[in-house]
Amino acid sequence: MKNFALVKKLPVIIMVLLLTACGSTVKEPGGSFEHAINTGPYPWTKSTPSYDDDTLRFAVFSDLTGGEREDVFNVAVAQMNLLRPELIVNVGDLIEGSENRGEIDRQWQSFDERAGKADAPVLYTGGNHDLLDGVLREAWEERNGPRYYHVRYRDVLFLIFDTEDHSLERLEEIAQLRLDAIEVANSSGWDAFAKTEYANLPEDETGMISTAQADYMRNAIANHEDVRWTFLLMHKAPWANDDMASWQSVEDALKDRPYTVFHGHRHNYQLETRQGRDYIRLATTGGVFLPDAGLSMDQVVWVTVDDAGAHIANLKMSGILDKTGKRPLNGESLCLDPKDCPAE
Incomplete structure (x- = not known):
């Protein structure tokens, strides 16, 4: 009868052992990477993530x-x-x-x-x-x-x-040249715009x-x-x-x-x-x-x-x-x- 009782308890004992094994957590340095594989080889390239807390x-x-x-x-x-x-x-x-x-x-x-x-x-x-x-x-x-x-x-x-x-005076001068250039672009395209005075101002680039x-x-x-x-x-x-x-x-x-x-x-x-x-x-x-x-x-x-x-x-x-x-x-x-x- 004692053997029978042991047999009845065996599945429970095995389950406890499995759960204990699965619950064994390995913490890598830094503490952000945890797993349950106690010995290598490991199915990953590295255990140090490529970020920091201040990313x-x-x-x-x-x-x-x-x-x-x-x-x-x-x-x-x-x-x-x-x-x-x-x-x-x-x-x-x-x-x-x-x-x-x-x-x-x-x-x-x-x-x-x-x-x-x-x-x-x-x-x-x-x-x-x-x-x-x-x-x-x-x-x-x-x-x-x-x-x-x-x-x-x-x-x-x-x-x-x-x-x-710019100074307000120069700003208004450039603005008028830009309006003239946009009219050219609207009527003749952006290739024509590139030849306007505005498009060739140093200020247009810089x-x-x-x-x-x-x-x-x-x-x-x-x-x-x-x-x-x-x-x-x-x-x-x-x-x-x-x-x-x-x-x-x-x-x-x-x-x-x-x-x-x-x-x-x-x-x-x-x-x-x-x-x-x-x-x-x-x-x-x-x-x-x-x-x-x-x-x-x-x-x-x-x-x-x-x-x-x-x-x-x-x-x-x-x-x-x-x-x-x-x-x-x-x-x-x-x-x-x-x-x-x-x-x-």
Whole structure:
């Protein structure tokens, strides 16, 4: 009878032993990787994850303008929500612009509503479409506050520039030349636009950073010496004008620390190395395609900052799919890469 009782208890004993074995947890150094395999070999490459507790992930989007293509930015916001960034930044040209204040406010209202659907905070950067005359500048300052500013998030510093920081008189002169050039583009195309006086102004390539703005940025840099990385967001490329001492003074202030520059304006992607750092020009996120000028596409940039540095991933909007295997919203109906667009 005793043997019979032991036989009856045997399944329970075996189960207890199995549960005990399965519950034996091995903690790897650091404590974030746990498993129940006591001896090797192991079915993985390494047990130290490639991240740290202070890892920051944020997204960058580019120009919407030059003839914004309907719904592209809406899809971009939905795609960025899928990626779950902590912050979203950009390189300007957020609205098309106008001479009429009522129309400017309508455009900002439209952009604000769409940007407001992002789950993460969106930091605004001004471009020439947003700031290149007195009416646009006034609207920006009344609606958005300062045209240039800085934000520190944890141990990362963001410097947001206004590259249309001209005197009001020069701003109005450039604005009129730009209006004339846009009329040429509308009537004769962008090839004709490229031959206009506006398109060949040094300011169209480099913009302007005033002495006051440069002083502000240098102070922000000096007051945040302990950050692990600095990101500069701007629309135009002030370093393209080697005589712009205000910009050079900002570069000098940054020379001993790691930083990355993001800019836009030309609607085609380019990576440039300057001062041993990455200066990255984004393509578009709903703006007009200009494939003859270079790599043109709708994109967002995914940035990861960890102990190893800043890691940049360019994501084509055409390839960011939701769990159904499709682009969110009406993204399947949109052309997000010029090589995929039907010829007109």
